Amino acid sequence: MSAELEFISRVRDLYRFEAIQSHLGWDQETKMPPKGAEARGEILAWIATQRHQLLTDPRLGELISELEESDCDNWLIANVTEMRRKYDEAVKLPEEFVSEYTKACSESLVAWQEARANNDFNHFSSHLEKLIRMVNQKIEYLGCENTPYDVLLDEYEVGMKVTDYDPLFAGLKQRIVPLLHSIMESETVVPRLPEGIRFSIDEQEQFCLKVSRKMGFDFEAGRMDRSTHPFCAGLWPSDTRITTRFDELDPFSCLYAVMHESGHGLYEQGLPKQHSYTPVGKAVSLGVHESQSRLWENQIGRTSSFWKVALPWFKEHFSDFPDWDAERLDLVANEVKPDYIRVEADEITYNLHIMLRYEIEKKIFNEGLPVGKIPETWNSMFEEWFGILPPNDTLGCLQDVHWSMGAFGYFPTYTLGNLYAAQLLEAMSKEIGNIDSIIESGNWSKILEWLRDKVHSNGSVMEPAELIKSATGNIPSPEPFLNYIEKKYSKLYNL
Amino acid sequence: MSAELEFISRVRDLYRFEAIQSHLGWDQETKMPPKGAEARGEILAWIATQRHQLLTDPRLGELISELEESDCDNWLIANVTEMRRKYDEAVKLPEEFVSEYTKACSESLVAWQEARANNDFNHFSSHLEKLIRMVNQKIEYLGCENTPYDVLLDEYEVGMKVTDYDPLFAGLKQRIVPLLHSIMESETVVPRLPEGIRFSIDEQEQFCLKVSRKMGFDFEAGRMDRSTHPFCAGLWPSDTRITTRFDELDPFSCLYAVMHESGHGLYEQGLPKQHSYTPVGKAVSLGVHESQSRLWENQIGRTSSFWKVALPWFKEHFSDFPDWDAERLDLVANEVKPDYIRVEADEITYNLHIMLRYEIEKKIFNEGLPVGKIPETWNSMFEEWFGILPPNDTLGCLQDVHWSMGAFGYFPTYTLGNLYAAQLLEAMSKEIGNIDSIIESGNWSKILEWLRDKVHSNGSVMEPAELIKSATGNIPSPEPFLNYIEKKYSKLYNL
Numbered sequence: 001m002s003a004e005l006e007f008i009s010r011v012r013d014l015y016r017f018e019a020i021q022s023h024l025g026w027d028q029e030t031k032m033p034p035k036g037a038e039a040r041g042e043i044l045a046w047i048a049t050q051r052h053q054l055l056t057d058p059r060l061g062e063l064i065s066e067l068e069e070s071d072c073d074n075w076l077i078a079n080v081t082e083m084r085r086k087y088d089e090a091v092k093l094p095e096e097f098v099s100e101y102t103k104a105c106s107e108s109l110v111a112w113q114e115a116r117a118n119n120d121f122n123h124f125s126s127h128l129e130k131l132i133r134m135v136n137q138k139i140e141y142l143g144c145e146n147t148p149y150d151v152l153l154d155e156y157e158v159g160m161k162v163t164d165y166d167p168l169f170a171g172l173k174q175r176i177v178p179l180l181h182s183i184m185e186s187e188t189v190v191p192r193l194p195e196g197i198r199f200s201i202d203e204q205e206q207f208c209l210k211v212s213r214k215m216g217f218d219f220e221a222g223r224m225d226r227s228t229h230p231f232c233a234g235l236w237p238s239d240t241r242i243t244t245r246f247d248e249l250d251p252f253s254c255l256y257a258v259m260h261e262s263g264h265g266l267y268e269q270g271l272p273k274q275h276s277y278t279p280v281g282k283a284v285s286l287g288v289h290e291s292q293s294r295l296w297e298n299q300i301g302r303t304s305s306f307w308k309v310a311l312p313w314f315k316e317h318f319s320d321f322p323d324w325d326a327e328r329l330d331l332v333a334n335e336v337k338p339d340y341i342r343v344e345a346d347e348i349t350y351n352l353h354i355m356l357r358y359e360i361e362k363k364i365f366n367e368g369l370p371v372g373k374i375p376e377t378w379n380s381m382f383e384e385w386f387g388i389l390p391p392n393d394t395l396g397c398l399q400d401v402h403w404s405m406g407a408f409g410y411f412p413t414y415t416l417g418n419l420y421a422a423q424l425l426e427a428m429s430k431e432i433g434n435i436d437s438i439i440e441s442g443n444w445s446k447i448l449e450w451l452r453d454k455v456h457s458n459g460s461v462m463e464p465a466e467l468i469k470s471a472t473g474n475i476p477s478p479e480p481f482l483n484y485i486e487k488k489y490s491k492l493y494n495l
Numbered sequence: 496m497s498a499e500l501e502f503i504s505r506v507r508d509l510y511r512f513e514a515i516q517s518h519l520g521w522d523q524e525t526k527m528p529p530k531g532a533e534a535r536g537e538i539l540a541w542i543a544t545q546r547h548q549l550l551t552d553p554r555l556g557e558l559i560s561e562l563e564e565s566d567c568d569n570w571l572i573a574n575v576t577e578m579r580r581k582y583d584e585a586v587k588l589p590e591e592f593v594s595e596y597t598k599a600c601s602e603s604l605v606a607w608q609e610a611r612a613n614n615d616f617n618h619f620s621s622h623l624e625k626l627i628r629m630v631n632q633k634i635e636y637l638g639c640e641n642t643p644y645d646v647l648l649d650e651y652e653v654g655m656k657v658t659d660y661d662p663l664f665a666g667l668k669q670r671i672v673p674l675l676h677s678i679m680e681s682e683t684v685v686p687r688l689p690e691g692i693r694f695s696i697d698e699q700e701q702f703c704l705k706v707s708r709k710m711g712f713d714f715e716a717g718r719m720d721r722s723t724h725p726f727c728a729g730l731w732p733s734d735t736r737i738t739t740r741f742d743e744l745d746p747f748s749c750l751y752a753v754m755h756e757s758g759h760g761l762y763e764q765g766l767p768k769q770h771s772y773t774p775v776g777k778a779v780s781l782g783v784h785e786s787q788s789r790l791w792e793n794q795i796g797r798t799s800s801f802w803k804v805a806l807p808w809f810k811e812h813f814s815d816f817p818d819w820d821a822e823r824l825d826l827v828a829n830e831v832k833p834d835y836i837r838v839e840a841d842e843i844t845y846n847l848h849i850m851l852r853y854e855i856e857k858k859i860f861n862e863g864l865p866v867g868k869i870p871e872t873w874n875s876m877f878e879e880w881f882g883i884l885p886p887n888d889t890l891g892c893l894q895d896v897h898w899s900m901g902a903f904g905y906f907p908t909y910t911l912g913n914l915y916a917a918q919l920l921e922a923m924s925k926e927i928g929n930i931d932s933i934i935e936s937g938n939w940s941k942i943l944e945w946l947r948d949k950v951h952s953n954g955s956v957m958e959p960a961e962l963i964k965s966a967t968g969n970i971p972s973p974e975p976f977l978n979y980i981e982k983k984y985s986k987l988y989n990l
Binding site: 020027034036040238 | 715
């Protein structure tokens with residue numbers, strides 16, 4: 001067998017295990033009966049060990065070295081580069097450490113769930129301390145060229161460092177905060193949803209499925225289920241699954257969750273299938289993934305053009321809803337209001353939620369902020385930035401699952417997603433014409449085609465920043481996003 | 496590591512792959528979107544290869560030999576014995592053959608589905624010929640001490656041969672056929688379900704879930720979904736899944752499918768968890784598995800005692816159903832009528848369906864019956880035994896999935912299930928008292944406890960016949976079954 005074939009065959013085995021892991025993870029969140037949890041944890045840990053063994057096999061290292069010296073096409077080069085990164089990282093981590101860390105994460109997740117439910121940070125703090133200690137140990141194993149936090153940031157968005165995020169976030173904050181103040185002072189009154197209407201879950205489901213299908217999500221190659229927290233799992237070639245949750249009092253919560261997850265899902269459905277089970281066949285980064293969900297959720301879904309198309313469907317499913325027009329629904333969908341919970345935040349305050357988490361993570365890993373100080377640090381920063389004080393930790397530093405899973409350095413990719421989305425939409429409109437007109441026409445296939453061509457079909461053949469440059473003509477920049485929100489909210493709030 | 500620990504660790508890895516395979520199989524039948532089929536086929540074939548590699552690893556062979564010479568407890572001996580059987584069989588089959596055979600089965604399954612849908616045996620016959628050729632090749636690889644068909648029979652119920660089945664089936668037929676004739680000549684009129692009632696699927700689901708819970712199926716450690724053909728998948732320790740299908744015109748179809756699959760499910764839920772992922776932790780045989788489903792479906796579910804308990808629930812869910820009593824419903828549920836389809840057959844004709852398949856399989860493998868002759872052989876035997884001629888092959892030799900999956904020798908285990916069920920119930924009643932009274936009391940836990948103790952908790956530590964002897968005090972025999980049906984149907988039909 002040639003080195004290339006042997007390399008690809010080994011990589012595919014590794015990624016087959018990853019796909020199985022994702023499938024069992026999807027099932028865990030959507031179908032698994034409660035008593036199945038213990039066996040599920042055990043099999044997932046077993047798969048993690050199998051993956052670690054395949055990844056650290058010295059023969060894989062030899063093949064990577066051999067191919068690095070060979071003449072390869074772009075796609076193979078990208079595969080080799082990514083596998084080099086993964087291999088080097090994996091061989092630095094002792095197997096015992098990986099297994100202990102996996103176990104610590106499982107235990108910590110359970111403790112976090114209990115702590116959040118009972119609003120009891122102390123119940124979680126010793127687990128969080130252990131995780132942070134282990135993550136610091138991991139940073140030491142991996143080696144650290146810049147600051148320790150940089151090692152974590154790089155894991156979730158290759159190439160992004162503190163020295164990239166610091167000025168980016170500062171610039172964003174400088175223009176978001178005054179905009180937020182103007183909105184808060186505006187006299188525009190956002191209408192309340194009429195009380196007493198129950199939005200049937202079946203009807204919500206049908207309505208959301210219609211929107212998702214309209215976006216282009218292929219339900220012959222995917223499905224939608226329920227879970228506590230909505231997510232998208234690109235499980236297998238031609239089998240992508242999204243989830244949502246329902247609130248009988250608020251149909252928007254489900255709608256925008258479905259548009260968000262369908263955006264992720266379209267990316268997964270558009271990845272190059274010939275590269276399945278290899279790195280280049282996968283989405284390039286969390287930031288780019290989030291750009292796809294946010295583009296559909298916010299820049300398409302939260303517009304009056306969208307509501308002009310969706311309103312007749314909405315009325316079909318909810319016949320007792322009053323006779324509001326698209327502009328009114330648009331305003332409801334875009335209400336800006338500083339509040340405690342990130343996942344429910346509007347487009348203006350969302351990035352402030354992210355920056356707050358970024359600053360705290362930086363303090364933890366670069367300045368040694370003790371775990372015991374996290375709640376007060378969170379609360380005082382939150383009060384300063386949002387003007388309101390979280391009444392408890394469940395609405396404060398206990399709200400997100402990420403830390404309990406050891407995912408430090410993940411949050412900033414959400415903001416990157418918002419920025420990339422705006423930059424992509426700006427470039428798209430230059431090529432295919434006014435986006436609002438296209439949305440209003442009710443035929444959104446041009447939008448999907450552009451994304452397929454410029455983003456999805458490229459898999460991971462380029463790095464995230466390269467991909468954005470190739471798609472938009474410019475390196476990633478916050479300008480399009482700031483222009484977008486300033487224009488959109490000035491109009492909505494008559495600023 | 497000791498030989499025992501290394502052996503168990505290798506066996507567990509093998510069975511973890513099997514559990515993953517079952518999980519992906521369950522998903523394929525219940526959740527997978529249609530376009531996911533190709534990738535699913537590919538990953539299942541990959542898992543089959545991984546299993547074959549683990550199973551044929553010479554180190555496993557060494558460990559088996561070493562442990563065969565050691566002093567082991569019963570459970571370990573049973574594990575070693577079963578792994579010896581599997582190992583010897585696997586090493587005799589070339590890897591290329593296994594992979595080709597897996598592929599031929601997948602292709603054949605698709606061809607069978609099309610052939611059945613279009614009532615076109617010729618569309619399937621070349622696939623069936625290929626499969627039979629390959630199965631004959633497999634018999635040659637495995638080596639054949641008695642007749643070729645014996646090799647296949649032994650795969651599904653260890654220890655059972657043509658020389659066991661021939662007299663067993665002859666004896667059964669001798670008493671079933673006259674009973675059937677008497678029933679056909681009886682003047683008892685089985686009432687028709689009233690026309691025009693639609694049995695809502697949601698209500699059917701709730702009713703069936705209630706019955707299943709009453710049986711003792713633990714829905715905290717299991718779930719129920721829909722699939723084209725009902726089945727039970729004992730996927731993971733504490734995660735057992737059953738499926739059913741719904742017919743708006745006939746609530747009995749779903750009810751008895753759920754009782755059947757819950758019977759299988761209770762067995763899975765009662766297996767010894769400390770032996771998970773090893774042979775002894777699994778159900779001992781298809782025959783014993785079927786005994787559990789048939790016992791609950793027929794001997795408990797198709798009785799007037801059952802209907803005395805279930806009727807109030809039934810009326811709660813189907814309020815427009817007429818005021819029938821338990822005896823009347825019992826008669827409906829036990830209607831005897833020779834008909835074409837095995838899975839819909841009553842308890843009297845069911846075993847005739849099995850014997851017909853057994854005779855044809857024996858002709859194929861022991862007498863070289865050509866594939867082209869199967870339809871006419873089927874039809875002429877069917878007409879002779881049932882008194883009716885199948886109008887087409889879809890209602891004849893194309894009805895079952897088994898052959899298209901290469902499962903020759905499987906059918907007889909269904910009849911064993913019926914016999915074991917009757918023998919178990921007879922023994923049970925000697926120990927815990929009159930079963931009808933227990934059913935009528937509405938508290939069925941004594942029945943489940945007896946089955947847990949005598950059957951479920953033993954896993955595969957004994958061979959099937961040994962287990963039946965240990966549970967009932969007697970070697971397997973058709974007498975209890977014949978006594979049971981003669982008594983039951985004489986009463987129902989006033990013979």
